[in-house]
Amino acid sequence: MSQIKEVVAPQSPAPDDIAVSARNITKNYGDVEALKDLTLEFPRGQLTSLLGPSGCGKTTLLKIIAGLLQPTSGNIEVNGKPVTGPGPNRAFVFQDFALLPWASVMRNVAFGLELRGVAKSEREDVAAKYIGDVGLAGFEKSYPHELSGGMRQRVGLARALAVDAKVLLMDEPFSAVDEQTRRKFQEDLLSLVENENKTFIFVTHSIEEAVYVSDQIAILLPRPSRVSEIIRPSGFRNKGADSIRRDSEYLDIVDNIWASLRNYVE
Amino acid sequence: MKIYGYRLPAMSSLILWGILWEVVGQTGVTFFVPPLSDVLVTLYSMIGTTSFTRALTETGYAFIISIFIAITIGIPVGILMGRSRLLDELLLPWVNVFLSAPLTALVPVLMVLFGFGMKAIVITTTLFAIWIIILNSRAGVRQINRSLVEMAHSFGASPVDAFFKIYFWAALPEILGGVRIGTIRAVKGIIIGQLLISIVGFGALFELYSANFLMSHFWAVLIVLFALAFSISEFLAFLERKVAYYAAKR
Numbered sequence: 001m002s003q004i005k006e007v008v009a010p011q012s013p014a015p016d017d018i019a020v021s022a023r024n025i026t027k028n029y030g031d032v033e034a035l036k037d038l039t040l041e042f043p044r045g046q047l048t049s050l051l052g053p054s055g056c057g058k059t060t061l062l063k064i065i066a067g068l069l070q071p072t073s074g075n076i077e078v079n080g081k082p083v084t085g086p087g088p089n090r091a092f093v094f095q096d097f098a099l100l101p102w103a104s105v106m107r108n109v110a111f112g113l114e115l116r117g118v119a120k121s122e123r124e125d126v127a128a129k130y131i132g133d134v135g136l137a138g139f140e141k142s143y144p145h146e147l148s149g150g151m152r153q154r155v156g157l158a159r160a161l162a163v164d165a166k167v168l169l170m171d172e173p174f175s176a177v178d179e180q181t182r183r184k185f186q187e188d189l190l191s192l193v194e195n196e197n198k199t200f201i202f203v204t205h206s207i208e209e210a211v212y213v214s215d216q217i218a219i220l221l222p223r224p225s226r227v228s229e230i231i232r233p234s235g236f237r238n239k240g241a242d243s244i245r246r247d248s249e250y251l252d253i254v255d256n257i258w259a260s261l262r263n264y265v266e
Numbered sequence: 267m268k269i270y271g272y273r274l275p276a277m278s279s280l281i282l283w284g285i286l287w288e289v290v291g292q293t294g295v296t297f298f299v300p301p302l303s304d305v306l307v308t309l310y311s312m313i314g315t316t317s318f319t320r321a322l323t324e325t326g327y328a329f330i331i332s333i334f335i336a337i338t339i340g341i342p343v344g345i346l347m348g349r350s351r352l353l354d355e356l357l358l359p360w361v362n363v364f365l366s367a368p369l370t371a372l373v374p375v376l377m378v379l380f381g382f383g384m385k386a387i388v389i390t391t392t393l394f395a396i397w398i399i400i401l402n403s404r405a406g407v408r409q410i411n412r413s414l415v416e417m418a419h420s421f422g423a424s425p426v427d428a429f430f431k432i433y434f435w436a437a438l439p440e441i442l443g444g445v446r447i448g449t450i451r452a453v454k455g456i457i458i459g460q461l462l463i464s465i466v467g468f469g470a471l472f473e474l475y476s477a478n479f480l481m482s483h484f485w486a487v488l489i490v491l492f493a494l495a496f497s498i499s500e501f502l503a504f505l506e507r508k509v510a511y512y513a514a515k516r
Contacts, residue, residue: 068416086420098417101512102435112421115431145511163421 019044019199020065020167025074027060034060036224037074042167042216047193047200049210051257052220053264058203059171061220065201066092066169078167088116091160093170097152099144099159105131106140108155112163123162130158134188150181161196170202174209182209187241189213207257211250219257221264229260300482309486317471321487325467328384329456332391336448340396341441344403345433354404365397369455373462387459387466394455395448402444406437439506439513446502453495 020042027035035057042048050058063069065076067086076083078090091112099108106124107114109131113123131140134154144152153173160168174182190213193200204210210217211233219229236247244250268274284302291301312318347354347361373390380386414436418428434441460469468487475484 063416066420068420086422088422090420092417092420094413094417096411096413098411098413100414100432100435102438102509115418115421115423115427143511 017044018042019079020201021077022061022065023075023077025061025064025071025076027057027064027069028072033224035064035071036226038220038225038227040218040227040230042199042201044199045193045197046215047189047202047213048216048218049202049204049214050218050220051204051207051210053222053261054205056220056222056264057225058220062169062171062201062203065167066090068092088163089165090167090169091163091165093153093156093160093168093173095172095175097144097149097156097176099152099155101144103143104140105136105142105144105147105155108144109158109162112159116163126162127158130162131155133161134158148181150177150185153177153185165198167199167201170200172203172205175205186213190241207254207261208245211253211257212244217253217257219260221261231257297479298481300485304482305485305489308482309489312483312486321467321471322490325456325460325469328387328391328459328467329452332388332452332456333395333449335388335392336395336399336452337445340399340444340448341403344400344441344444345407345429345437347400348404348407348437349433357400358404361397361400364393365401369393370458370462373458377463382464386463387456390459390463391452391455394458395452397448398451399441399444399448402440402447403437406440406444407433409440410436439509442502442506442509446499446506449498449502450495453491457491 018041022038022040022042025035025038026033038057038061040061050061052058060069064071065078065083067076067083067090078087100111103111106127110118110123110127113126114120118126128140131137134157136151136154136158139147139151144155147155153176157173174185177185186209189200189202192198193213193215202210202213215232215237217231217233218227219231220226221228231253233249233253235249236244239247287299287302291299291304343357347357369390372393373386376386376389376393380389410433414432415428418432423431456467457469457472460467461473465473468491471487472484475481475487
């Protein structure tokens with residue numbers, strides 16, 4: 001298993017290639033330690049998954065990176081600048097989509113720009129482009145309740161893309177859509193990572209999903225919450241979306257991760 | 267409802283009750299219930315008389331001011347209570363007390379404080395309407411999906427933006443429900459005010475007609491009042507239905 005690195009001290013690529021770094025993050029909720037002294041780096045232009053059993057603090061870490069939660073101690077840097085709150089260099093994709101139910105697809109996708117004070121015609125031009133990109137052209141005037149779960153998450157994705165943040169934070173974005181839609185999403189995500197020059201941080205509880213889409217997988221374990229392993233699948237990434245699931249390296253990594261996680265699943 | 271495949275228009279049961287009223291009235295069992303036709307004739311002759319127009323304007327004026335105050339104070343207070351734990355702890359007991367308190371019993375106190383004029387009537391009416399508006403706005407804000415709030419925050423919404431673009435709209439179905447119930451309570455409040463504080467408006471007409479046993483006049487005014495309250499309430503219910511498409515999917 002040469003491609004699986006046991007990480008004692010994380011091997012750091014050149015600092016320029018790190019888009020986001022989390023240093024010594026601790027987060028306590030009262031007496032509960034959600035994260036303990038967690039250090040992790042996210043390479044630029046790549047997709048890093050945070051994978052782990054429930055309660056391991058992966059969503060907490062994502063929200064700290066987003067600036068939605070403050071760490072008890074430790075700091076986050078995005079492109080070398082410390083994070084103190086939400087900022088335009090990061091965009092969030094929510095598990096439950098978080099769309100405005102009273103607003104059309106167009107307004108929802110443009111909402112991030114609306115909050116930044118971009119003029120209506122301008123932001124709608126941008127939104128229209130991303131609505132097309134995620135495959136929702138023709139649904140601009142629809143309302144969220146008229147769309148399927150998968151289409152709603154495409155709206156959420158388009159909204160995050162429309163603000164053109166360099167870092168995309170995705171909190172279990174495909175967990176509320178059905179299996180077939182999820183597979184389509186995962187394939188689309190691969191081409192998104194390839195074509196958009198963005199850094200993706202992706203929280204998931206699905207091992208297969210993490211291995212399928214990630215350049216780097218950080219395995220988080222609970223009690224105390226920590227990064228136990230960083231895996232960088234290398235062999236199958238360029239073989240094309242169709243053959244990944246049959247690749248032996250893919251299957252080995254999935255098995256190995258399961259082997260290390262199974263003890264933590266109640 | 268459908269009868270023999272024919273769809274009855276809304277409120278058609280009123281026709282049945284109207285007929286019953288007419289029949290009871292025609293039998294003349296009690297002076298208290300004159301035939302509906304007499305009442306309608308009286309109503310027709312009353313409309314346009316100075317006393318009626320004056321009652322309508324006096325009542326309408328006080329009513330609109332009261333509802334306006336109740337809404338402009340009630341909705342923001344309710345939203346703020348839903349957002350701020352401290353404000354909620356401070357105000358919620360009072361809101362609940364006044365919501366269930368027999369406000370009529372407070373009217374003499376209000377008279378002492380605010381005199382016997384329009385001011386006391388407006389305050390009484392506002393007090394009838396405002397509490398349920400506050401409580402409903404609060405409930406509306408409290409059920410907002412957490413991730414909508416996080417979404418606004420993560421895309422950099424200012425507190426003002428969040429208030430007008432998220433909280434208000436997300437709470438709108440409940441707010442409208444509160445305004446509708448508050449308005450109906452205000453109708454009650456204004457008549458009580460007009461009867462107890464100063465004998466003006468429709469209150470004065472009720473007083474006059476019932477004291478002189480002019481029952482068909484009495485019923486005519488009641489029908490006018492009912493029709494007014496009903497149309498306002500139906501209008502607000504119509505607005506509520508406008509936002510119902512997202513009320514269930516927030």
